[in-house]
Amino acid sequence: DAKTTQPPSMDCAEGRAANLPCNHSTISGNEYVYWYRQIHSQGPQYIIHGLKNNETNEMASLIITEDRKSSTLILPHATLRDTAVYYCIVSLGSASNTGKLIFGQGTTLQVKP
């Protein structure tokens, strides 16, 4: 599985968009980009994933560069409840194809009033 690089921490003002970057320069053609978050000591929560195209769901948007070497998770209107550690993971996405999720250190996002 490819490695990812994320900034260790970021701040964001409440109500503003939070843009979390992730570098994955060694990603292979069939690997997906996944984003998870972990609020306090709870179990991680799935946010979104994508392969090549940009994706959007009710939680966030995922922008993947054309060369797929980096991506950005966008929380359009951050709230205090979005304060969490955000993990960017690249994976084949199927345990049966050795596509396990391997977590890095993530980015601690602090949303401030």
Added chain:
Amino acid sequence: NAGVTQTPKFQVLKTGQSMTLQCAQDMNHNSMYWYRQDPGMGLRLIYYSASEGTTDKGEVPNGYNVSRLNKREFSLRLESAAPSQTSVYFCASSGGGRPAYGYTFGSGTRLTVV
């Protein structure tokens, strides 16, 4: 509620004791996983089961054994607990396939070995 259930939620063990952490999912998922998370660290994969009847080692398997009892249940056993195994343990499941549409995690088991 549908999801991943872990038991117990908290446990204190003495060095050398053994115990089994239980995990069950009711989403008919094929794949299940055990992770540990030490303070201030990301999650590390201990073992996983891609499908019923199969198990494989992850990043940090030493000191642990697993059993995929059936499609629903995946247990993690510590045969002789050590203080280095003090951690929060998370179980997860996924539907498998490509892509795996979102792992669902349990709420964790907080284990202290003294």
